[in-house]
Amino acid sequence: MPLRDEQIERYSRQIILPNIGGKGQEKLLEARVLIVGAGGLGSPVALYLASAGVGTIGIVDFDNVELNNLQRQVLHRTDTVGMPKVKSAQEAMRALNPEVRVVTYQVRLTSENAEEIVREYDMVVDGSDNFPTKYLLNDVCYFLKKPLSHGAILGFDGQLFTMIPDQGPCYRCLFPSPPPPGAVPTCQEAGVIGAVAGVIGTLQANEVLKVLLGIGRPLLGRLLIFDGLSMEFREVGIPRDPNCPLCGEYPTVTELIDYEEFCGLRRGRSGPHG
């Protein structure tokens, strides 16, 4: 379908780019991206993908907007406090770009519903704040062969990398087992800077656009680490682990498991999204 005049105008600054053009824009308009977590990372991702014209954006979050979220979760506003986060996110994205179709899932992502939801999308963004969800997303994306942008933040630090199934390492290659419960503090406990969430989430959005368009070099096999205090970016090469229980030569994880149990957590302990 040829672009309409209004679309040409709205997206003109990226259409001008030689490796996007009208064809790239059409690709974006047809693309479907799932964002898990409408929090600190999910906010910039949702806003930039909506503004770039990604045609369908799914968003998963179980929580309601709380006042303490607003310090870093720029999708939400003071007057949406108390509203489900997915609704608040949908309003914000619609106001920004009414042509984007926003699909909301006010659920907790679990082994039971993950496949059904993820299946509908071309790519997934991990904006979650807890290990069970991170492992779950990694596994489900690997099984369904969906690229996944992984991101995490704490304090002034952040990190991200992109998993493309069978083309590079997965989260389990990097972290074969979760840290013992309590070893890593949550944002709730340790605190986080909103701007750091903005930096990492924005980089994730950039990764998504590149993968959707098939251009550039995604963070495949490379973990990018950001230190906001010393203001340094470091890149660490991460090889594929031939012994990875998920994507290695002799996988032991062949279906979704109980991730709460895997992470040594009792059910229901996962905190609000980062």
Added chain:
Amino acid sequence: MFKLPEEVVKTTEKFSKALTEFLEGRMNADRFKGVRVPWGIYSQRGGRAFMARIRIPAGVVTPQQLKALGECSLNYGDGVLHVTIRQDIQIHGVRIEDVGKIISYLKDFQLSPRGGGGNTVRNVTACPLAGICPKERFDVRGHAIALTEFLLQDINSYRLPRKYKIAFSGCERDCALATVTDLGFIAKRVDSVEGFSVYVGGGLGAKSMVGQLLEEFVSSKDIAYVAEAVKRVFFKYGERRDRHHARLRFLVERLGVEGFRNLYRKELEGLKRTTHIALRDICLRYPPDVEDDISVAGDSQFEAFKKYNVFSQKQGGYFAIGIRLPLGDIPAEDLIRLADIGERFSISEFRTSQAQNIYLCNVRADMVYPIYSELKAAGLARLYIDTILDPIVCRGATTCNLGLCNSKGLAEELVSNLEAADIDLDTLQGMTIKISGCPNACGHHPTGTIGLHGIVRRVGARPVPFYKILLGGKVMEGGTRLAEEVGLVPARNVPAVLKTFLTRLQGSLERYEGNVHDYLTHEGKHIMEKVLEEHSYVPPYEEDPSFYRDFGQEEDFSLVGRGPGECGAGILDMIEADLEEARAKLSLAEEKAHDTGLLKEILYLSARALLVVKGIDPKSPEEALEAFYREFIESGIVSPRFRDLKARFTTLRGGMGDFEYARALYEEVRSLYASMDSNFQFPTRERATEEVGALDLRGTPCPMNYVKAKLFLETLPTGSVVDILLDGGEPIANVPGSLEKDGHEIMAIEDLGGFYMVKVRKGMMEVKGDQNAT
């Protein structure tokens, strides 16, 4: 008889106006081309002279019309007319300023070239002997003529995605080739209602296809609805960008015949609901039966003429006389003389045939001999019409912009060879020879019992004209089959091959009971394979240079000057041959521990492969590398990592690095070839271009004008030329520069007073950033 529709008469004035504007320099040549081509006015090879293709609906033409055509050729053309395989008559060698005179002169004779070319409804053809053939189910002339009149009234008939050809056959023998035409009607009677079975998506060309059954039966009064509905589907859904896949048959292939039929049915329904179409009743005359037979004894020459050139009509006591035109050509004086003979004997109807001949119709038995005598005196009583001594041939490299081999020269040589040989036409009855100079099938080679088309092969470092030989083509409702390839033979050996083949075939056919076609596709094929084997050797140039020369040419065969144009099909053959050889050597080199000699050959073949599209024919590796460097590396088409190609070639030592280098060059050339535009080959300054139209961006501010221009260019094939209108000030200061930075070529900027016209040629977009590098 056919009457020029009002629409054609009316637009004649428009054409004259455009011509005047062009002659006075107020319209540029490209734009005028857009006007003249749909008017059937083509430029001939060399670009100076023009050709006017006059449509002859159903091939029905009167002596007065023939005379008028002859006069035009004498007064404004080169004095030789040409009958085409679609029953048109062409006037060649016309100066552009005289084109208007031809059109207005012929208008009074109800003749016009309107729709003779371009993306239009082309001549609607019919069996050459419709209305008089004893075998036909009913006369289809009127249908073809009335449908022409109807379709030519609609302006959309002149702006289709590609040409639209329609044919009517009077019975399942399909003499009008309806089963290999875009839309074909074959006469049929169901419960004594006259109607047609309808075929769609047939066509001959670089990719020939047999038409598929669209309708089992439509009654005669519905044919206009059918043709119009198919036209509308084509208009709406046909491919307009890629000319090589624009014909109706590709749409049918893409949608599948079922999918196409669905769209067609919907269109047909809407059409029937909203429009009432009644075709004009064409008044056709038939002579009354008489009891008479040709009875002149004792003239053996006349007996032969009677046997080969005179055909009984279904009207008792009447005959059609066939005039064989070698290669479809007839001098204007001869045509006028022929028309004169007709007039003097009250012959009111002539026909043009798909075999590029002319027939006199309705000759009463007692007139056959007197007419024969006159024809003989005029040198027009050539025997053997429609036999293997009457091959169908396209114009070939002599006048065609696209031609590869001189098919015309070959045909002349072939006929004189066959005439001298001991060949029994009766045994070989029903066989045809059809020759195209290139794979594009203008000589209808896929339907020939023997088909030939020109290609080029390299022997040593030199190009050699070759022909591909095909056997067993057949046209018949339900049984149309395209001829199958048997093999290749150097052009010089074609006459000897066919002579030997026909002699041997004849020997074994005499003992065979079944039909020729069956024989050809089985035993005949083996005979041909054997003959080809005996004639396939090409001696080195030093031994016998005649193999390296085409028929009727003084110089060695060469592709120089033969623009890649829109159909460099033979050129593609050469590229593929080189790439294939390079690939084979690569795997050999891998086995043979990276042999230096092999690696050198790989570099040479890779460098040479694409040079043909630049009209360069290198004679040595050094020449090839030099030219490749100049044409592909310096111009930025090939990656700069091969800048050291020449040095590398001389210092090759055969290690792993050298092997990888050779492989990389081969891969790059191969992918370059794969990305080559099917229309335009390569974006170079010399290449032919196609005017796509204009984009008016006046009133659009920066940078939206640039964005829109960019988006528009994206949709076009590389090499397309677009005129973009821009405002003065910021737009004209910025947009051309930005487009240039994107790799497009700014050909001209013209100040039109208040705004500007920028002529842009689309470049090859180089997209930076590699996909998912690991």
